[in-house]
Structure formats: C-alpha cells, structure tokens
Amino acid sequence: MARSLLLLAIVATPTPATDFLVGAAAADVTPPAGYRKAGSYQEVFGETAADPILAKALYFAQGDAAGVIVVCDVCGLERNLTRTIREGIAKETGVPVAAVSVSATHTHGGPMHYDPIFVELFAERAKAAGKEDRHHLGDYPTKFVAGCVKAAAGAKKNAWPATLEVATGRVPGLTFNRRYVMKDGTVRMNPGKLNPDVVRPAGPVDEDLPLAVFADARTGRPFASLCSFAMHTTTYGGPAFSADHPGHLQTELRKTFGDGFVSVYAEGCAGDANQVNTATKDPDPTPEQAGAKLAAGFRTAKRTPSTPSLAVRSGEVPAPLRDDRPGDVARSKDILIGERSKKAGFLEQVEAYQVLLTHQMRTETGDKRPLPVQAFRLADDFAVVTLPHEVFTAIGQEVRRRSPFKHTLLVTIANEVDCYVPTAKAFEDRGSYEVANSPYKPGVGELLADEAVRLLKELAP
Ligand SMILES: [Zn+2]
Incomplete structure (x- = not known):
C-alpha cells in the first residue's frame, strides 16, 4: 500500500503586527588535532585547522510561530545524529523538532x-590492527552535538526585534555543471580541463544567490544573513580542517557589516555543480576568491525591505530505495578497507559504499526512506526550503521556478545522511558517479521537488 505524505507540523500564522524576533549565534566545533577528516574514501587525519569549523544558528519567532536553522561546517551529517541534535535544540529552545533544521555546508x-x-569500518579496522579508533578522540562526537545545541540556544538568547531585507543576487562564472556528455556517449564527472572528448555539460547551473539580511529593528544595524548557492563546497584542497569558502564569505561580509556579523551560508542544490571550469586552463578559484565572489554577488544584490510573516511547514517523502544486492556486503567491505581496496578503482569503491549504505538504510527504515522536507516562510516574498541529501541543480531550479514566492532559498544536506539525488533523466546516463552514489530509484528528486512546492503553496500569501 502506498504511504501517504505525512504532514508533521503546522505552526500558526501570526498576526502581522507581532514582533519578528531573530537571533544568530555560532559555536566553535573545530575538532582536536589528529581527528579524522572528511572528503575522500580513505582514512585521513587533520593536524591543524586553517580556519575555525563552526556550527551557526538562526532562531526565528513571531507570534506562535518559531523556527531554527542550523548550518554546520561539515561535509555531511547522518539521520540519527541530526535527530539527536534537533531534539536537543527543541528541548533547549521550545521550538518543535519539525521546525528545526540541521544541515551541512558540505565542506x-x-x-x-x-x-x-x-x-564502523574504520573502527573495525583499528580494532583488528590493535590501533586507536580516533572516532572518540577528545570526545568529539559528543562535543559536536553540544556545539550545535549551544549555537541554537545562543541564537534564541540573542533574539531581538528585527527587520528583514531580501534579494536574489547573481554570482556569474563561479559554478559549473561538473557532469559532461563525452564523445563516447558516457557521462563523466570532472573530465579534466580542455578535454577534447567533452561534447557538452550534462546539466544546468544556477548562478542565483537568494539571500536575507536581518537587522536590529531599533538601531537598523544588520547582524546576520542567510544565503545559499548551488556549488559544491570543494574549493579548499589542503590537509588541514577548513570551513572553505563559506568561512571566507563571512570574513568578507564582516568588512561590510562589521565584526560579529553572522553569515549563515548553506549549500544549494549542487549535487552536479562545482567550481571547476573545464573550458579554460586557468586555475580554479581559491577559497578566498570564491568567498570574495560570493560576497560581491551579495553586496550588489538589490535588497528590498520585506514584511516578516513567519510560518513553518514540514512533510515527508517516502523515497524508494534501489534494490539490495544480497551477498555483496562482505565483498564491499573488502573493496573499501580490505585487501581488494589496494586495487579498487574509484567507481568500484563508490558502488561498494552504496551497497553498504543502501543495505543499512533499508535495515533502518524499510524499502521507502521517509525523507524530511521543510519550508520556512520568512515573509510573503521570501521562503526557505530544506531538502535532504545532495540534490541535482535542475531539481532546485524546478522548486524555485514553481514556488509561489518571489525569492526561494534552498538548503540541502539537511536532516539526513549525505548521498546523491540525481534527476530521473540522469539515471539513464552511463558511467555517472552521482548515479552510482545514490541509494535511490529514479524519481526521488522529482518527489522531493513536488513536496517542497506543496509546502510552499500552503504557505503562499
Ligand atoms: Zn558531494
């Protein structure tokens, strides 16, 4: 029997005369030296931090409505971990879990x-070799959760009557579709600069920068912002821990808005988009340059004052997992951390990872994963949508095109594990990394878009 879409939360619409309270805060969640680092299929460690790893929170309240948006400088998150954080935040702030979002910048x-x-695999391997499993080094996982909760509680504590300005800026020439149709008919991710076998990009880019600026209603001083951009947070390539370009965007915006300004940056629908321009031999932007380009798009956007009208909705999409491949679990482990890993190619490792992930997701929540989608109306012309996973750009564009709001800002890798959600069409491609790295059947991206639009329409003025 098909599961019907479940509406999780309905928060009352406030009267327009009610104060719009906004607070922002950040907590430092930089891991200890020697902690495990994200971003590859190998076990690597970071000994230093190029810049702080932060959890940033925005708290909103107006009348009976309230919401919290937390964005963390991490590559991904996981369903149970975000649940723990969201419940902790709900307990500390009184905001219902369904109106709390926790997401990763994907740095x-x-x-x-x-x-x-x-x-799990690294713990198994460490144990077998009699080595230390660094997962608990400095009690980091516990401290990370506490940091996220602390940021949200701090944002509520800082909340004061605020005004709102909104815009959709443009950042041309920074993000590129990273999937290319090749002469042999396959689709390749990052095929290299000036590759003569490239025919064309396999999908679109979205150069829009939806943004909101919050200012103290009494003094007019801006104190925080929220923006998102559809580009992988992969400009930093060094060995240290780094927040990457979202950190540099905040440094830039503080030049405009002053010290203490909190810039909350979320990754938009960037499953198939990154900063690599294959059409030129020129080097790709550094984190500082990417942050500066985003800041330029932010500053030049024509912001207009908007009347706050806070409301939050949330729903669920029953997302069908792809078929399990029984018997592959042991082999997949071997490909990732055992003898076979020495000879395994990248796509083979990705496939092996997905065998394990799909199996685990099915064990956890059954054949249809209930995926969380949220919509936050900040004003009659501005809404925020949160989506799980790394969603392809075309899906995000569809949500923004069908949205009844003038400005729609997308926050991805929210409240769920990190994996890809390609368009249904992309599943027909041969050789695609993102399709290999998706636990789902075709069509989940389109289901997410439909649910987001449904929630937006409920909130439409
Ligand atoms: Zn990614």
Missing part, C-alpha cells in the same frame, strides 16, 4: 564523525 575540509559506513 570537504570538515571533520568525519558522522558517516554511517566509514565510522
């Missing part, structure tokens, strides 16, 4: 303490 310079597969 590949972040710590790796959340991955449901590698955390």
Whole structure:
C-alpha cells in the first residue's frame, strides 16, 4: 500500500503586527588535532585547522510561530545524529523538532564523525590492527552535538526585534555543471580541463544567490544573513580542517557589516555543480576568491525591505530505495578497507559504499526512506526550503521556478545522511558517479521537488 505524505507540523500564522524576533549565534566545533577528516574514501587525519569549523544558528519567532536553522561546517551529517541534535535544540529552545533544521555546508575540509559506513569500518579496522579508533578522540562526537545545541540556544538568547531585507543576487562564472556528455556517449564527472572528448555539460547551473539580511529593528544595524548557492563546497584542497569558502564569505561580509556579523551560508542544490571550469586552463578559484565572489554577488544584490510573516511547514517523502544486492556486503567491505581496496578503482569503491549504505538504510527504515522536507516562510516574498541529501541543480531550479514566492532559498544536506539525488533523466546516463552514489530509484528528486512546492503553496500569501 502506498504511504501517504505525512504532514508533521503546522505552526500558526501570526498576526502581522507581532514582533519578528531573530537571533544568530555560532559555536566553535573545530575538532582536536589528529581527528579524522572528511572528503575522500580513505582514512585521513587533520593536524591543524586553517580556519575555525563552526556550527551557526538562526532562531526565528513571531507570534506562535518559531523556527531554527542550523548550518554546520561539515561535509555531511547522518539521520540519527541530526535527530539527536534537533531534539536537543527543541528541548533547549521550545521550538518543535519539525521546525528545526540541521544541515551541512558540505565542506570537504570538515571533520568525519558522522558517516554511517566509514565510522564502523574504520573502527573495525583499528580494532583488528590493535590501533586507536580516533572516532572518540577528545570526545568529539559528543562535543559536536553540544556545539550545535549551544549555537541554537545562543541564537534564541540573542533574539531581538528585527527587520528583514531580501534579494536574489547573481554570482556569474563561479559554478559549473561538473557532469559532461563525452564523445563516447558516457557521462563523466570532472573530465579534466580542455578535454577534447567533452561534447557538452550534462546539466544546468544556477548562478542565483537568494539571500536575507536581518537587522536590529531599533538601531537598523544588520547582524546576520542567510544565503545559499548551488556549488559544491570543494574549493579548499589542503590537509588541514577548513570551513572553505563559506568561512571566507563571512570574513568578507564582516568588512561590510562589521565584526560579529553572522553569515549563515548553506549549500544549494549542487549535487552536479562545482567550481571547476573545464573550458579554460586557468586555475580554479581559491577559497578566498570564491568567498570574495560570493560576497560581491551579495553586496550588489538589490535588497528590498520585506514584511516578516513567519510560518513553518514540514512533510515527508517516502523515497524508494534501489534494490539490495544480497551477498555483496562482505565483498564491499573488502573493496573499501580490505585487501581488494589496494586495487579498487574509484567507481568500484563508490558502488561498494552504496551497497553498504543502501543495505543499512533499508535495515533502518524499510524499502521507502521517509525523507524530511521543510519550508520556512520568512515573509510573503521570501521562503526557505530544506531538502535532504545532495540534490541535482535542475531539481532546485524546478522548486524555485514553481514556488509561489518571489525569492526561494534552498538548503540541502539537511536532516539526513549525505548521498546523491540525481534527476530521473540522469539515471539513464552511463558511467555517472552521482548515479552510482545514490541509494535511490529514479524519481526521488522529482518527489522531493513536488513536496517542497506543496509546502510552499500552503504557505503562499
Ligand atoms: Zn558531494
């Protein structure tokens, strides 16, 4: 029997005269030296931090409505971990779990303490070799959760009457579709610069930068912002921990808005988009340059004052998992951390990872994964949608195109594990990394878009 969509939360619409309270806060969740680092299929460790790893929170309240948006400088998160954090935040702030979002910026310079597969595999391997499993180094997983909750509680404590300005800026020439149709008919991710076998990009880019600026209603001083951009957070390639370009965006915006300004940056629908321009030999932007380009798009956006009208809705999408491949679990472990790993190719490792992830997801929640989707209306012309996973750009564009709001901002890798959600069409491609790295059947991206639009329409003025 098909499961019907479940509406989790209905928060009352406030009267327009009620104060709009907004607070922002950040907590430092930089891991200890020697902690495990994200961003690859190997076990690597970070000895230093190029810049702080932060959990940033925005708290909103107006009348009976309230919401919290937390974005962390990590590559991914995991369902149970985000649930723990969201419940902790609900307890501390009184905001219902359904109106709390916890997401990852997807920085590949972040710590790796959340991955449901590698955390187990690395622990097994360490135990077998009689070595220390660094997962609990400095009690980091516990401290991370506490940091996220602390940021949200701090944001509520800081909340004061605020005004709102909104815009959709543009950042041209920074993000590129990273999947290319090749002459042999396959689709390849990052095929290399000036590759003569490239025919065309396999999908679109979204250069829009939806943004909101919050200012103290009494002094007019801006104190925080929220924006998102559809590009992988992969400009940092060094060995240290780093927040990557979202950290540099905040540094830039503080030049405009002053010290203490909190810039909350979320990754938009960037499953198939990154900063690599294959059409030129020129080097790709550094984190500083990417942060500066985003800041330029932010500053030049024509912001307009908007009347706050806070409301939050949330729903669920029953997302069908792809078929399990029984018997593959032991072999997949071997490909990832055993003897076979020495000779395994990248796509083979990705496939092996997905065998384990799909199996685990099915064990956890059955054949249809109930995926969380949220919509936050901040004003009659501005809404925020949160989606789980790394969603392809075309899906995000569809949500924004069908949204009844003038400005729609997408936050991805929210409240769920990190994996890909390609378009249904992309599943027909041969050789695609993102399809190999998806636990789902075709069509889940389109289901997520439909649910997001349904929630937005409920909130439409
Ligand atoms: Zn990714």
